Amino acid sequence: MNYTRSNELPHDITLGEFLFHRFKQLHSETIFGLPGAFNTQLLDKLAKVPGLRWAGNTNELNAAYAADGYARLKGIACMITTFGVGELSAINGVAGSFAEHVGLLHVVGMPPTSAQTKQLLLNHTLGNGDYKVFYRIASEVACYSTLMADQDLCAEEVDDCITRAWILQKPVYLGIPINLIETMVSSAKLDKPLNLKLPPNDKHIEEEVVNQILQHMYKAKNPVIISDACVIRHHVVAETTELSTRTRFPVYTTPMGKGAIDESLPNFGGVFMGSISPPEVREVVNFADFVLVVGCMLADFSTSSFHFGYKTKECALLFPTSVKFKHAIYPDLHIKSLLEALLRKLDESKIKYKCQPAPPMIIPKSQLPSRHTLRHEWIWNQMSNWFQQGDIIITETGTSAFGINQTHFPYDSRGISQALWGSVGYTVGACLGACFAVDEMAKDSLSPVSRRVILFVGDGALQLTVQEVSTMVRWGLKPYIFIMNNQGYSVDRFLHHRSNASYYDIQTWDYLRLLATFGARSYEARKIVTVGDFLEMVQDPHFARNDKIRMLEIMLPPMDVPQALMDRWLTEQESKKRAGEETDAYTPSPESSLKRIRSDDLTPTD
Missing domain, CATH: 3.40.50.970 (Thiamin diphosphate (ThDP)-binding fold, Pyr/PP domains)
Known part of the structure; x- marks a missing residue:
């Protein structure tokens, strides 16, 4: 991280400036959203932080979509909307980020605390004096939601929200009353790096799970590795790639995980799409005697067009914060630490699998006349x-x-x-x-x-x-x-x-x-x-x-x-x-x- 030092700034800065400096430190340099009655004072602070830009979206729903696409590449995004009308327009996009594990801080500019206390009838309210109704709605599609109230702890609240969004890769909702934007905080707080490290796993449980996975990996005759969406979201691309190359097991990706694995690897076999997978992919995955799903988002998924699931009973599902192995579930196991432990203990000499290159993706060479209509x-x-x-x-x-x-x-x-x-x-x-x-x-x-x-x-x-x-x-x-x-x-x-x-x-x-x-x-x-x-x-x-x-x-x-x-x-x-x-x-x-x-x-x- 490229931290802005307090000696480069005034002794005290506003809360708004503090928020934007934190995002600059994370190299998250584009802020998404729309201006509104209760957030323009916050947006004024953006111009005081060099190197950041305001995207200026055309509507809040699109802003949420844009923040989601940005965060999938940068790790986190910040979106700013106004109270009520703005945040409700964005909530569909935020729900998508929640469902698909995308780190997003949704900052909502809110009416002043005095108006909320007196339950005044302001624009963008429902006319019933309830200023927390939208907060309650948003909390259903956020891993954490908070309404800022304590001036003495507002900087710590910002740090906590950003940290949660980054680590959990989920949306966080932060409501800031307009009167708190000008709250002064010590710029020296920026000298303390955000703690973006995952909490440690319980070593005994981690070791037990690693040993079980390795036992099945060592004895499997037809193993398969599946790379799912959370390999990218939770920053374990390198670990998954190392696991694939060292074991030389056939490796596939799900549609949501496409791009996480180098498709030029000799053991890469294509995209597993459940019931609509190509026959050469279905044959390998469905008849595997051990399936290790890394970065699992969903173990079972159905739509009107196809069913997605894993048929073998010998299946280890590595979710971002838990592991499901057969019928047992191990909670509070973070995937990055677990994979690191697995790789440290992996002994390739014990693997029984006889390496065979996975059937390559078949790209047919179709010859059609130049005037043929496209298909x-x-x-x-x-x-x-x-x-x-x-x-x-x-x-x-x-x-x-x-x-x-x-x-x-x-x-x-x-x-x-x-x-x-x-x-x-x-x-x-x-x-x-x-x-x-x-x-x-x-x-x-x-x-x-x-x-x-x-x-x-x-x-x-x-x-x-x-x-x-x-x-x-x-x-x-x-x-x-x-x-x-x-x-x-x-x-x-x-x-x-x-x-x-x-x-x-x-x-x-x-x-x-x-x-x-x-x-x-x-x-x-x-x-x-x-x-x-x-x-x-x-x-x-x-x-x-x-x-x-x-x-x-x-x-x-x-x-x-x-x-x-x-x-x-x-x-x-x-x-x-x-x-x-x-x-x-x-x-x-x-x-x-x-x-x-x-x-x-x-x-x-x-």
Whole structure:
């Protein structure tokens, strides 16, 4: 950490300045949110802390999404909203951070304590004098929530909130009455580093769990390691990688953990997606005699489209703060310390497993005529060839979330998705946050790698949160925005078996004019309709350089979905036939839905 020393500052500084200096020390240099009646005095203090910037989001929901995307790369983010109307607008995004283990400090500017004590009827209240109602609501999606009241302990309260958000990787709610913003605190408090170390595990319990895991690792003939989402969130990428390389066990990732493991490792086998995994992945994972899940977020997960779970009884689930082994649960075991102990005691000579390279991810090489209309399966296979080292790849709920799992990530690439919470439109805000994080990482790093931020978002999802593209333009950020235009909500159409249901339709926009509408000067906008259009785009060396913001509209048939979903549908139909049940009345043929694409959309434009 790069600590600001008190000798560089006045003897006393305001509470607001103290808060922002703490975030600067954590290299969290972009603050998200919107101004409001009860937080502008706090925002005035931001200008007094050099090196920080105010993102200036277009609405609070997008601010929460952006803070989430930023924190997934930087470890923590700060979002500031105003009391009532502002914080309620943000709460959906905060709930997503809570569900998916993302460190966030949500600071709410509140009415003065005198108004709260007297229960005055102010704007942004419910008119009943209850000033804690929103605090109570927020506490359900926060690991810790507090309303600041003690002037003598306000600096300590700030430190406690930041520490909890960082260590637990969950949102923390901090309400600050407007009259406390000017509270003076000693700048010398900044000389004391935040204690971001995890509390120690009980050594006896830790040793017992480590020994049990090692016993199963040593005797397993068909073991598997699964890297889940919390490998990244709880900072155990290095430990998980070491475990994979030393044991040489086949290693897979979940959709939420994609990017945590170097996919060029010889024992990396692909993405395990439960019932819709590729056959070569299902065969290895489902028939393993021991499965070690590192950074487990969920052991069992069901949606309308697939089921996710582990079949073997010999399964060790390493959660961020606990371990589940068979039917026993060991609480209060922090994953980082546990993995460090496991690696210290691991003796590779005792492993019985005969190393065999995991079946590699199969990236089919499909040859299609240049005038052929695009399909999901073909596009996602091609994307593996275009991705490059260091890319940050963001995929929206829907077709992109499934399609990305059949791609191969280059070294040091990271994936961002919201597979559990699944709030449609999340990725546009998350893309903004990731762009800010990458911009800061480039300034702090001596690495020559130029990270690109790449967003894949459906046309329906984009329409929910498109305003944040304006903020990208405002700050000169340069993401690639691939709009997967399938004329509405295709995954829902497909899963609901309602290809003609009007409620899945959306208004057609002229997407390629959005960047100019938002004031962009240097940008690129292309409509991609055919295989030839796509190949021309990705084979252009200038297109690979992230020197401007780009919006690429990819035209797809409404009932076309990634291969994983199509395979799942076909499997279901075969099962129904064997059971003598009635099969679905329609066939999801992409060709049959081409009539929905207007003829003028079939002409590529610049």
